[in-house]
Amino acid sequence: MLNKINRISGSVQCKRCLNVFEMEIDVRKKLSELRRFTEGQKEDMKNRAPVEWMKPVLPKCEHCGRENSVTPVLSGVKKKAINWLFLFLSQTLGCCTIKQLKYFCKHTKNHRTASKNHLVYIAYSGLSRQFASECFDF
Template sequence: GDIIVPAYAWASERRAVVLSLDTLQAAGIDKVAGDVMCKRCDGPGSVEVGVAAGFAAVSNYFVTHRDTMHDRAPKCWTSPRLLDCSLCLQTDCVKPVIHAKKRHINWLFLLLTQTLGLCTLDQLKYFCKHTRRHRTGAKDRVLYLTYVGLLKQLHPAGHYD
C-alpha cells in the first residue's frame, strides 16, 4: 500500500512526501537532522539544519535561477559541495548517509542541505514515481523535478512551476 510508517517526524505517511512548512511549524519542528559520514576519516555524525533558513535558501535560489535552468538541475545541485568534517577538520568531505531502503530516504534533509544530487537516478525516479511526477530523462532533469516536487510539498502555494 501507499501508507507507510513515517521514518522521520517531518515525513508523512506517504512515500517520498514530507510535511508542509505550516504543518512542521504547528508541530514545533524547526530543525531536521540527518546522519552523515566523512569520506576522509570515515567518522560518522549527525547534522541539524534549520527548516526556515534551509527552505529560504533553496527556494530563493530556485526562484532566482529558474529561468536559466531550462528544467535541468544546475551544477551546484548535480555536484553539491559537501560539508566540512568536525572530526578530521578536512573540508568538502562529509556527505549525508542515504538509506539503502528508498522509503527511509531523508528527503527533507537532502533538500535543505542541497545534496539531493548525491542520490542515484534510481532513487530520484522513486521520488518522482511516488509523487506522480514525470520520471524519464537524464539525471539533471529528474533531479530538477525532485527539487521542484519537494519545494511544492513544503510550500504548496509557492510558484515553483
C-alpha cells in the first residue's frame, strides 16, 4: 500500500474562521472510500467528474466546528509544490483552478484543453493509476 504509507497530511484553511492547520488523512480508509465511490459511479462518469468531485463536501473545521468549511491551501502554492496525493485522497481536486489542473495534465502527458470537469476526471484517473492502480479501474 503506497510503500507502507498509512497517513498523509496537507495544509488546509477554514473558510469561516480562517485558521490554517495541517489535516491528516488515513490512506487505507480513504482509498477504500474512493474505490467504493468509483465502482458505484463508473457507468455514469463517461470521462467527466461527478458533482461530488467538482463541488466536494468539505471537512468540518477542528477549530470553529463549522461543517463544510475546510479547503486545501492552494493559493500562493507553486504548482510544482501542490500535494496531489492529499487532494486525491481528500477528494478535493475540484478545489483546484483550471490552471493547476492543466499543469497536472501537462506533467502526466494528458490532453489539457478540456472543460474543468474533464480535467478533474483526468486528474482522479491519473492519480488512481499512479498511486493505487490495483484498487481502481476507470
